[in-house]
Amino acid sequence: MLLPKFEYDEPRSIEEACETLRTFGETVKPLAGGTDLMVNMKKGVVRPSRVLSLKKLKTCNRIEKLDATIRIGACTLVAELIQNQVIADTLPALQAGAKALGSPLIRNLATIGGNICSARPAADLPPALLVYGARVVLHSQQGPRTVLLKDFFKGPGQTVLRGDELLTAIELDRPPANSGAGYLNLGIRKVQDIDIINGAAYLALNPRDGTIEKVRVALGAVAPTPIRASLAEQALQGQKPSQDLFVQAGQAAQQDCTPITDFRGGAAYRKAMTSVLVRRVLETALKQIEK
């Protein structure tokens, strides 16, 4: 499998990268881990005349724990999301999503930014990021802008990212005490799979009465983009967590999704599994709070 010919740039700063993006427009493709781009270039699906390696962008490689937020550089390896103590301690659902992504070999190349920008409906990281209320930082020559991740995806492979922009970081508010989150995925194989469905949930309980103060539920592979399950969220908001409630939320989530039948799975099955998955991730989230 040969790669087509292209020019190669390795900018040393975000500014330099943005300048290249502006100059060459649609003909340039940013290269982070390459686990998507290289495959698509070999298949001839994309044919950039210039590849922009993000390898030297040091500021995009860090995970920073700030006062109220956690900032994850877009080029952070998925493997690093698993190994990093800050992620393990504060964003366990993201760690679970990272563990479910690809294989160890892929996780050693793939980046969090790449997983977001490729905008696959079944991607493993977006559901967890969505339930943590993640924001993405998009840079252009005009400077950075911040977009809520839930507003980022437009369709399969499509996002609000402009041709002259680069996703440089992901920002998340540090979850408060009394909160928990979980991620689950369902595939054919146990690993290295493209999920038939995946999902995450985040719960924050009111410390006084134990009711659900804040809730987010997100699902993947049941719509053209990773989605928030707003009907499920409504069913949960302000309620006291219980098995019955989680079952109801799972049922409500079926109305949130619009799955398709493709060669990987049927719409009816996906819909049915939405309930199971939502109930189970809620249980995981609750268990974490109780821990």
Next chain:
Amino acid sequence: MSEYDVINSRLSRLDTPDKATGRALFIDDISFSNMLYGAILQSPLPHAGIINIDTSAAEKLPGVKAVITAKDVGTVKYGVSPARYDETLFCQDKVRYVGDEIAAVAAVDQATAQEAVSLIKVDYEELPAVLSVEEALAEGAPQLHAEYPGNYTAQVHQEFGDVKAGFEICDLIKSSTFVNKRQDAAFIEPPGCVAVFDLHGALTLYSSTQVPHYVQRTVAMVTGLPVGKVRVLKPYVGGGFGIKASANANELAACFLSMKTGRPVKMNLSREQVFKLCRARHQFLHKMTTGVKKDGTLVSLEHECYLDGGAYSSFGIATVYYAGSLLGGPYKLQNMKYDGYRVYNNKPPCGAQRGHGGVAARAAWEQQLDMIAEELGMDPFDLRLKNMMQAGDVTCNDLNMSSLGMEECLQTVQDGSEWKKKKGRLPKGKGIGMACGFFVSGAGYPIYRSDTYHCTAIVKLAEDGGLAQVYTASAEIGQGSDTAFGMIAAEALGVPLSDVRVMSGDTDMGVDLGAYSSRQTLMTGHAVKEAAEDVKHQVLEVLSKELSVPVQDMSIKKGRVVFHRQEPDFSELRTRYIKEHRGWTDNPKDEPLTFREASRIAYLARGSIVGTGKYKPHELGGKYKGAAVGTSPAYGCSAQVVEVEVDLETGQIRIEKMTDAHDCGLAINKTSVEGQMEGSLSMGLGEAMFEEVKFDARGRVINADLAEYKIPTAVDMPPIETIVVESNEPNGPFGAKEVGEGAIMPTIPAILNAVYDAVGVRIFELPLTPERIYTAVQDYHERQKAS
């Protein structure tokens, strides 16, 4: 303790140090100076007439050295079985599947070759395509081959005994229908080759093949070169599983391109091409009806099978016969009727894969036997034991079970899995299942009708006697055959394995039909044993003369000459040996006479000491049409227990444990035997659980990569317990027989039966995806509610 010095042990394989260090050369690791790269143009349409092929733009591209089409190479028909040579290297007037070969290019590098292929302009006239058995057999369906009307590659109609009369005395008659899915071999090494046409008019083809001999014959036939001018060599091969067991278009195209350019030509297949060009397992639709008496005695089996064949025959005739014949055993069954249909359609052709033709049939039947056992209130083990054949029994279709350790296999897996403690006592969602199976130990007949020896072997002593060189044309494809033959030669000769060097995979070394139908250990093993014994005899003959000791009073063991009676004075021989090796520091002193000394003396007396061996099966049973498929000198057999856990909410299955016992006759190398069992189970698990080559409505493979076509990963495989059961196979060398394919037979039905035990619903379609399990369970509950 084993009575043997070398075999029946766990010696490390000869090839693995090279493979563990990256030294071992596979096809893509081989290059020649001035080598060109080839690429093939494949049809984008499933069925179309070819109006015109314009290669002029491709020819003009700088760096292109040759462009060939049917006009250049002719339209000699080839295939696997001479009874159905239905392919030409390149399509001349029509293409029959997406991937059908139209032209090939040789250029100075890969990029140029691929670009040139894209410049070849073909005008097609699209024809209606048939993409399934049903479509192909429908009234007025488009026909693929004018010579084979009705889109039938082959039909089989057999009856042994009287099935109808049998049913009349039955207490229970059970019918079911079962379908598997097209499986890809998914060997990790995509096939490739390098053809080198030399200045003497001889062609050497290096290829990633299981069958150098058949490739040699096909290349000779299609190119018109004499067989003697075609040499086929295989380097190390990254797995074959049946799919590399016939000549392919890639190999033939490389040969023609090298002949045209006079330069070496390398041609590799991409992973995507593997899914199109490589002929893997068929989809089988089985309809079976079995009749039994209430004590569990099997009486009659009526069986109908449809094979979704694809555009050409490949192995298809053999496959459709195997799908019926391999149900003749291992149970005593007097009456068996089989109607098999192998059907053409506009998808890539299917061929042979591990457990050729028998895997889905076995799955369907062993599942049905489980249903029968349940209905009769019998334990599945008891039903099988009740009907089990004994060594020496002959099936109704004339398969002679010359050795059969099936009962012992059943006993050991029953104990090893703690079946009795678990069966019927597991919580909901957990299940345990079992099944049996067997497979040929080498096809009784070559693929082309011939009286040829199936293999020849040469054992040659180095002139100092320190090394025995074993030459065969057999194919080491990862199964460990080189090591097995080294061990057999060492045992037969009486020397340690370290004193044997094994060369194989080269048609210049002899005739060997190759690595398919689990034949090499038994067949090539015989030839190697005979050649080694020949060498030993020659050495002992010279010694006999020199020492005046009768040959029968001497033998060789562990590299020493053993005198059965009084030890003669051999000091004169030793002096002569030492004289021949002046300056050597390791000359023998006080030890007994060594094989090395004896063979040096033999060399001095006779020149090269070369022993030869050969093998073909004795007259095998079966005079009916199709008896050649299924008859074998021996049969290996397996029993298996699988334990599963099913997530009843999602349908996800976790295989918790697999226990397999296999009777391989005498195990030449026990570690290798276990390796074959473990690999078989893994391939069976993949077919049962995940694997399916999928097509779109235009006949294109949707999942032509190893991401979307899912074979088991290390996490999907449970711990496997393998138990090697040894019988003494009278027709095998040292009592050895097959293990490479028999062990896959029980895997799928054992999983099916375990899943049933866990969920209470029978599934009659593979693979057992979560969705299929979930839906089946839901449907069952709906039906329950309704009734």
Next chain:
Amino acid sequence: MKRIIHIRVNEQEYELAVEPNLTLADLLRDELGLTGTKKGCEMGDCGSCTVILDGRNVNSCLILAIQANGSSVQTIEGLETEAGLHPLQQAFVEKGAIQCGFCSSGMILSGKTLLDSNPNPGEQEIREAISGNLCRCTGYQKIVEAVADAGSDYQKGQGGE
């Protein structure tokens, strides 16, 4: 246009001119003759091209050679020492963990990255660590056993660097 890169492969420094579209797998195989790195799918699905890049096991078919500029690469050829085979290589040979051998290079290198960080892994950890390396011959049983065995050697101080 070719660019100059500096790359350390199996402790050897190289200065090489490469086209941007050359993969690391092809650089190793075609330019350096290190054909122990295999190409089974070239899409990152099978793991037969696994190398250790700056301490991490990766699919070399998904990396541009030019991206490896300034990096250190270990291939299967770099595991042997003067003392002989690496404990993992030895364990693979002794346990019968190699059949066709096409996945072995990658499998051994993935095993090595695991043992380098955790010389006493459990069975499940081993299975997960090699889950990106597909094998069609062995059912993984003897591979898992070999990695565990080599881990014991590591602990006895015979392995590691």
